[in-house]
Amino acid sequence: MFLRAFKYIWPERFLPEAEQKDPFAEQAPVGPGKTGVLLVNLGTPDEPTAPAIRRYLAEFLSDPRVIEIPRYLWMPILHGMVLRARPKKLVPRYRGIWMDGGSPLLVYSRRQAEGLAALLARRGLQVDVELGMRYGNPAIPAAIDRLRAAGCERILVVPLYPQYAASTTATVVDAVTRHAARLRNQPELRFIKRFHDDAGYLEALVARIESYWRDHGRPQKLVMSFHGLPRYSIELGDPYYQDCLRTGRLLRERLGLMPEQVEVTFQSRFGAARWLEPYTEPTLRELARQGVKEVDVVCPGFLADCLETLEEIGQECREAFLHEGGERYRYIPAVNDDAVWIDALGDLVQRNLQGWPALK
Known part of the structure; x- marks a missing residue:
């Protein structure tokens, strides 16, 4: 054990003389890397x-x-x-x-x-x-x-x-x-x-949504679902909620939609604490009960599709909306690897x- 410690403190002492190097010798200039x-x-x-x-x-x-x-x-x-x-x-x-x-x-x-x-x-x-x-x-x-x-x-x-x-x-x-x-x-x-609020990020979302609408038509309502956070996170100082609202507003304006055509909601609750509201699935249920027949859901905070978008939004929320009387529900994929x-x-x-x- 003592020998191992000594090697660590003075390793060059245990190297062959040919392998010993002078760390203070002048060396060739190093580039910026x-x-x-x-x-x-x-x-x-x-x-x-x-x-x-x-x-x-x-x-x-x-x-x-x-x-x-x-x-x-x-x-x-x-x-x-x-x-x-x-x-x-x-x-x-x-x-x-x-x-x-x-x-x-x-x-x-x-x-x-x-x-x-x-x-x-x-x-x-x-x-x-x-x-x-x-x-x-x-x-x-x-x-x-x-x-x-x-x-x-x-x-x-x-x-x-x-x-x-x-x-x-x-x-x-x-x-x-x-x-x-x-x-x-x-x-x-x-x-x-x-x-x-980056212009390129927003335009990528707009391009994704408008391309989807060209192929499938526009819905009565567009729901923008962001990942949720406990409310106490915002009370402790996270700017997340305001960031989401700003993204939602700028995206709506670029799409040329009126405020009543868009809902901003929050998904993926975990635990018993109160999270950011309105919650996505209950909102979709309520829209169906109010007579809204067609909704599209987009998740602007997710840059790559995952369990929360494909399964929770694409399947669970779809079932909830249709169960309450909705007729057409579509999830617009994330930007993923779009050019x-x-x-x-x-x-x-x-x-x-x-x-x-x-x-x-």
Whole structure:
């Protein structure tokens, strides 16, 4: 044990003389290094099985920014109840949406990263692009290490959350800086905090919706469903609610719709606390009871389709609306790997790379 410690303190003493190097000797000038972009999305189980879902949920729901309940109260609930029952219930839901390349969230996020890399190259920028997931794989530390191994001295981190919340964007900052804190030679870091009112992002949504309407016709009502948050998150200072409302208003204006033609709602409640309202499914039920026969639902906060859009919105909410007397219900897919969105993402990234060497 003493010998191992001595090797750690004075490693060169144990190297052959030929391998010993003088760290103070003059070396060749080092260039500016490369620039990297790290796209980060929420995450997904590795496969649609109970063990894989359990591993994913354990990491996700253990994050104190996601579940803001004292740990001594929450952890027994998580491990004693939630992780025992919920994974099995989610297996058929995940299997119902699974794609050949994995979960839709992973498949489309990868395509976004690949599309961004190709776009930046066509624009004459030498930028490496990696994808990381906040929970699950590909993990953020491994993605950063790949960028560092490629010679990236600067990394722009792009959380794929248009609207800012501590439980989403801030957790990405936590994970990136936690890994950077372990590095001796740290890269320069930048973070995009939000882009809820970015013109390119909004135009990508407009293009997606209008293209869908050209093929299928317009509905009586357009419901814009954002992921929900507990109300106390807003009371504690999250700007998320106002970000969502601003996105909804700007999107409505660009679509040329009147306020009464649009509903902004919040989905995916979890637990007993009061969440942001109005809730999506009860709103759809009420619209049907009021005589609205046709609705389209779009989820502007989701840049890639996932369980919450394809299963919750695409299936559960559809059944609820039709059960109450609605006749036509359609979910408009997320922007995914649409070329208009990839162009907008490229513009967003390029603006935030200003001042960093990235030209070929």
